[in-house]
Amino acid sequence: MRAVVGLQDVELPDPAPGPRDLLVRIEAVSVNPVDVKQRASGESKVLGYDASGVVAAVGAEVSLFRVGDEVYYAGAIDRPGTNAELHLVDERIAGHKPRSLTFAEAASLPLTTITAWESLFDRFRLGPDSTGTLLVLGAAGGVGSMIIQLARALTRLTVVGTASRPESREWARGLGAHDVVDHRHLPEGVDFVFSPHTAGQIETFARILRPGGQITAIDEPPGLDLLPLKAKSISFHWELMFTRSLFETPDMVVQHELLDRVGELVDAGTVRHTMTRELGPIGAVQLREAHQMVEDGHMTGKVVVAGW
Structure with missing residues (x-):
């Protein structure tokens, strides 16, 4: 699969889902200050948290989603990031993508919504x-x-x-x-x-x-x-929105539930997405530009990178 490690395009093996994992084909990601901090650490890893996409495969114990479902989520701080074609996420921290939003619009929401x-x-x-x-x-x-x-x-x-x-x-x-x-x-x-x-x-x-x-x-x-x-x-x-996934707390599924609830509010017109800039396709060049926009400290809303 194609992925962005640090801010370089690379090819990596396709990941295989664990028991509670969704394998998601990523359609859009957004950039947050935590992404900038991770990049600045110098660690060689796939960056990214916010994402939206389509479930391509599920683990043996998955019960909340099916293959073909459209999802949005903020990932986990102790697993590879979302800046990749394929990404694994525990079903308990993913939500059904709001039907009224594009993948790019939906990707602006999860991390900030959970926080x-x-x-x-x-x-x-x-x-x-x-x-x-x-x-x-x-x-x-x-x-x-x-x-x-x-x-x-x-x-x-x-x-x-x-x-x-x-x-x-x-x-x-x-x-x-x-x-x-x-x-x-x-x-x-x-x-x-x-x-x-x-x-x-x-x-x-x-x-x-x-x-x-x-x-x-x-x-x-x-x-x-x-x-x-x-x-x-x-x-x-x-407040650290990664606490539940980092420690696999008994109430970890609350993040799935709140993302679904906010999706309902979005589809009802009560809450709106916060994307103000869309770049594309997903790759090192566009992510570098998005990181710079976040680092500048003058962003209103969120910047999203979408498509391959």
Whole structure:
């Protein structure tokens, strides 16, 4: 099969599915900051997480999918990546592709959708009757875009996003943010903060959050000092969407279920995809361009590479 190792085109043997695996013929992939980090590590491996495609074969114990099903998913951090013609994924972390989306559009969703869902409903433990104010830092980014949409669709929260450029502010408002502010002028009296950029922000969070407020962070700043949060009894959560697959937790299938649920919301017109750029075909040249766009730090939405 053709694959991209690092950012070089290579030929590799076709993979064979394990008991719970789907063998997926990849149609589209998207690039996330984690892909850039993996490439920068210098390790020689097939990169990529987000993907959509068609099930070409299934393992002996697969029960959730059949050959020919269209799927979308975010892969696993401890297995070869999706930048390949054929890819193996555990059925418990894959969802049925939304019928209303192209493969490219669907590939923009899984990693950011799972991260957003777990942040809202596993970390903050929100529900349909939850109220208060949620502050979403980096609201125009991939995860921020999904946090806004899911919070608006499935809770009663007031959602405030941060964005600095006019096009980013317009994007966040279009996704349903009640208000969009500059990151240098954060509102006070918020109940929840979603943070992809936590370094140097803890004292600010301690100031703007109400007593008993909560933070969920997805970055990993070294030497993070959480002591300023104590006076207000503020809770701090980490979110890593790969935890369930990395440790094969008993509830691993929740990621399959939430992807199917979001697919229903997409097909109902309640949630929309976040692809803003499509490149192709899949290969080292196009992936290099997509990585550069993510590294530049000015992406609104997601960049997808599709087709062979």
